[in-house]
Amino acid sequence: MRRGVMAVAVAAALAASAGSAQIARVTDDPHIWLEDREGAAPLAWVDTENKRTLARLEADPRYETFYREALAIAAAEDRIPMPQMIGGRIFNLWRDKARPQGIWRVTSAxxxxxxxxxxxxxxxxxxxxxxxxxxxxxKGVTCLEPDHRRCLVALSEGGEDATSLREFDLEKGAFVEGGFDLPASKQNADWIDADTLIVSRDWGEGTLTKSGYPFVVKILKRGQPLGGAREIYRGTPDDIGAWPSVEVDAQGNRATVITRAKTFFTSDILLWDGTKAQKVPLPDRVDVNGLVDGRLVVRTSEAWGKVPEGALASLPLQDATRGKGALTTIFAPGPRQSVDRGNVRVTGGAVIASVYDNVRGRAMVFTPAGDGWAGRTLSLPDNLSVDLVTAEQNGDRGYLAVSGFTTPTRLMAFDAAGTEAPVAVKSSPARFDATGLVVEQFEATSSDGTKVPYFVVHREGAAKDGSTPTLMTAYGGFEVSNTPYYSGITGKLWLERGGAFVLANIRGGGEFGPAWHEAGRKTKRQLIFDDFASIARDLFARGITSAPKLGIYGGSNGGLLMGVQLTQHPELWGAVTIQVPLLDMLRYEGIAAGASWVDEYGSVSVPEERAFLATMSPYHALRKDGRYPEPYIWTTTKDDRVGPQHARKFAARMKEFGLPYLFYEDMAGGHSGDADIAQGARLQALQTVYFAQKLIGPSSK
Known part of the structure; x- marks a missing residue:
């Protein structure tokens, strides 16, 4: 968008990008000019706000200590180099003080x-x-199966979701001169063969959805310009997007998959046979996880025939290519269990998945047995989170990581084909002194009577008089689970200094499967907000902390949660950090990738949903006479997913109303603030200073 453009033109452009959504009119919004993400005037406003905030937070004597400690942990030479298995070798992206953006490197297994x-x-x-x-x-790498010589390396400028794709030769250790080189776009590509890619990207005018993602899939040959690529599939501009992938198993079976995301949660799964794309008979709410022994492996988020929601299931590839066949259940979780959506991997002959029971993790392996599957649980320490790190495509070896709030991460090697327990091969040293810390799990009763679990990490024997400075976080959306994890920085900067930490497993997440998510979707979302507030009240009733001593934080959808908690229950919090948030819920569909989340939040084009969005939108809920704790709002300029617009406008409205606030916008890092390790340490240090000022008081130094 051109710099200096009039606010009316800005509104018109954003309204057009939201299609038929009846987003709030420009006359209702005096701060709409801040939606020009990289405009000169908004960036000048950002610079002024940053100087004011940094003058306060960086001037605090604790800042340098917090930053130094956070950077030392982030850059520690003895941390675990998390592996990626490609062609029998181990690859790793490594960042340290000398190489803050990182090196991609390789060694033997x-x-x-x-x-x-x-x-x-x-x-x-x-x-x-x-x-x-x-x-x-x-941003990752995609390699040609099964020889793994050529790869597509994804690089993002400044951390945006848009990436450039470049061909890399693993044998020569260099980018391929004259090889595949796809300019920046929100795009996805995979290998059909050594000279052919299947790609979805911005191909030019009319090829992106209203959410800004590609819906046209093409075949691109080596040496061919983008304009010469052959179209093989086209979704619609009203979809979220279309993404291709090529699944290969150890027996040589191949499936060229096109996922047409109709909404954020519903998809058509198609198989391309070289001439046409055939829709596979699968439920709308399903994730394809890979191919094992000629069977497509999926995770469902809705019941389908005899397969319950939240289950792992399979479909013979031969049936799928003919557009018929029935799903076979691999594993069906119980009422307090879930298969973690982001933690399902396939090996050469097995499926391995993280399964949570009352938010406590384990790893299960499933192998083909006749027409069905046999399952077993890997022997791992109890009451920890289990994250599947990587697995080899043509064998059964892999790595998983286990950790807990006071248990440093251990990287464990497993063999899905064997019977031996996983073996620890790398262990992270303790990053903070956990002596005297205890972890407890409690339940709070929400507004509808539902029991909502949460974890508390605190000093054993701490006074139950509400005096403990406490940080609490949650996410509460998109069926994303929040499970126990080891955070050296939180431990060092907060727990070691006498603070407590709370992780809330509120609805909207996936801790207890799809139903836990569905309970708070769209106009039912107030239950998510009530869950969070109920946990705060339960903490107070137990004497663990009190409102003046309780600080909360969350990012993205969790940032929306924080904005709602600030405006709905300001009396419950002593401090609120709002990270890379959604906050203007009447215009979110027209900002960055907002239109893609209608299936989660609802749309202003639907009267009932608009009415609810209007009542909960933090930007619109602010009141001049409100008595809010001073929030700390931070975002990044390069965030092209949620966008910095929400945070800017919320801060500007607080300023308009004469309300106290702090605002900071980092110029790089994208939605995850991951430009380099120094940026992450800086953001952690600034946030911790803010919490220390609000919950502990001025520095004694």
Whole structure:
């Protein structure tokens, strides 16, 4: 968008991007000019606000200590190099103080198991950024199966979701001269063969959905310009997007999958056979996890025939290609269990999944047995989170990580084909002194009588008089589960200094399967907000903390949660940090990728949903006479997913009303604030200073 454009033109452009959504009119919004993400006037406003906020937070004597401690943990040389298995070798992205943007490197599997692996650097992102005058952020790699010689490396400038894709030769350790090189776009690509890609991206005018994602899939040949690619599938502009992938199993079966996301949660799954794309008979709410023994492996979020919601299931590839067949259940979770959506992997001959029972993790392996599946539970420590890190495509080896609030992460090697227990191969040293800390799980009763669990980490024997400074967080959306995890920075900066920490497992997440999410979707979302507030009141009743000593934080959808808690229950909080948030819920569909989340939040084009959005939208709920705790609102300019517009406008409205607030916008890092390790440490230090000022008081130094 052109700089200096009039507010009316800005509103018109955003309204057009939201299609038929009846987003709030410009006359209702004096701060709409701040929606021009990289406009000169908004960035000047950001600069002024940043100077005011940093003058206060960085001037606090605790800031330098917090920053130094956070950076030391983020850059520690003895942290675990999380592996990616490609073609029998171990790859890793490594960041440290000398290489803050990171290096992509490789070693052998045998060497990786040693105390000091001999790594070979393949890509130095800091050097590449310097040479090209960019700030490249690593976004992953997709390699050709099964020989793994050629890969597509995804790089983002400044951390945006939009990426550039470049072909890389693993044998030569260099980018391929004249190879595939796809310019920046929100895009997805995979390998059909060594000279052919299947790609969805911005192909030009009329090829992006209202959410800003591609809906046209094409075949691109080596040496062919983008304009010469052959179209093989086209969704609609009203979809969320279309994404291709190529699934391969150890027996040589291949499935070229196109996922047409009709909404955020519903999809058509199609298989392309080289001439046409055939729809697979699967439920609308399903995730494809891979291919094992000629069977497509999926996780369902709705019941389908004999397969219950939240289950793992399979469909023979031969049936899928003919557009028929019935799903076979691999694993069906119980009422207090869930299969973590983001933690399902396939190996050469098995499926491995993280399964949570009352928010306590375990890992299960499922192997083909006749027409069905046999399952077993891996022997792992109890009451910890289990994250599946990587697995090999043509074998059954892999790595998982286990951790807990006071248990440092352990990387464990497993063999899905064997019967042995996983073996710890790397362990992170303790980053803070957990002596005397205890972890407890409680339940609060929400507004509708539902029992909502939460974890508390605090000092054993701490006074139950509400005097403990406490931080509490949650997410509460998109069927994303919040499980126990080890945070060295939170432990060092907060717990070690006598504070407590609370993780709330409110509805909207996936801790107890799809029903836990569905309970708070769209116009039912007030239950999510009530869950969070009920946990605060339960903490007070137990004497763990009190309103003046309770600080809360959350990002993205969790940032929306924080905005709602600030405006609905200001009396419950001593401090509120709102990170990369959604806050204007009457215009969110026209900002960044907002139109893609209608299936989660509802749309202003639906009268009932608009009425609810109007009542809960934090931007519209602010009142001049409101007695709010001073919030700390932070975002990033490069966030092209939620966008910095929400945070800017919320701060501007607080300023308009004469209300206290702090606002900070980092110029890089995208939605996750991950441009480099220094940025993450800075954001952590600023936030901790804010909480210390509000919940503990001035520094004694």
């Amino acid at each position: 045998a060497d990786f198991a040693s105390a000091n692996p001999n790594w070979t650097t393949l890509i130095d992102l800091d050097a590449l950024s310097k040479a090209e005058g960019r700030q490249w952020v690593w």
